[in-house]
Amino acid sequence: MMVAPAPDAAHADVSRTAVSIADVLAAQSRLDGTVVRTPVGQYPDIDRAAGTTPGTTVVVKHENQQRTGAFKARGATNLLLSMSDAERARGVVAYSTGNHAQGVAYAARLTGTACTIVMPDDPNPVKLRAVLDQGADVLLQGATFDDARAQATALAAASGARLVGAANEPAIIAGVGSLYLELFQQAPGLDVLVVPVGGGSGAAAAGLVASAVAPGTEVIGVQSAASPAAHDSWHAGTLLERANTTRAEGLAVGCGFEVTQALMRRHLADFVLVTDEQISTAQQLYLTGAHTVAEGAGAAALAAVLADPERFAGRRVGVVCTGGNASADELRRALGRADAPAPD
Structure with a gap:
């Protein structure tokens, strides 16, 4: 189903809202001192859970440690x-x-x-x-x-x-791009980068920055199957609306947005879905294997890696823990996952 006309969705004029790497560099300078240069980490338990193939490594960018707890x-x-x-x-x-x-x-x-x-x-x-x-x-x-x-x-x-808005805002996409400039500086040589998608500012920024500074890095978007509007819009090549029932608040968007979709169509190699249950499993692994609090959206990228170990086998994979603002109920649900991978 096509989205009905909306002020910040289908009717954005992409020709007047383009974002360039120069905008991202300007944003990085503008943001100096107002946001945190968040760390990256690598964890043996996460590497083991991602697959048994030697050489598979997962680098985590901790935007859950950003001011406000999210990117x-x-x-x-x-x-x-x-x-x-x-x-x-x-x-x-x-x-x-x-x-x-x-x-x-x-x-x-x-x-x-x-x-x-x-x-x-x-x-x-x-x-x-x-x-x-x-x-x-x-x-x-x-x-x-x-x-x-x-x-x-x-x-x-x-x-x-x-x-x-959270999506059709060039200045927002440029600001988010500072995250990925940092990541590629901190962890050069990534084979693939997996990015969660709600409205799409993160994946749009990731693809834009990767194409400029790390063109050999494959960028993949991931969304919950319970709210697949961005995923379906990307694959269809047109804005769609879909049911919006995911528990992961940061992924809970019911329509595609033109500016972010245009950038994602240009720069993403693929766009996949995971279930809310797989997201909860990834949240548990973050808690037990990396001592990290991840909300649902923040765990979606790791969930995609855990769900398809063959795809990522032997590769250096970047994931962003985009936020850590999880409720107590959400964390209890994650810790109750009986099928979550446990450390050896």
């Missing part, structure tokens, strides 16, 4: 720092299941910008509390990301505030 702080901060004083004076409105909300709220507090966040009803309490702690106003609206998007769009139109 979204990079893009939102770059966007707000790029705005004029007059634009910031009108305030911003964003919609999110949580991590984009925290990123925008953090950037708004940093720049003294009034900020309203629309989140779906019954949000992750960890993420809601963090948004409120940053001083943003929060409105709960609807059951899904897409319901929140519609309400935020209407609110911005009525108030004159700047609507800050």
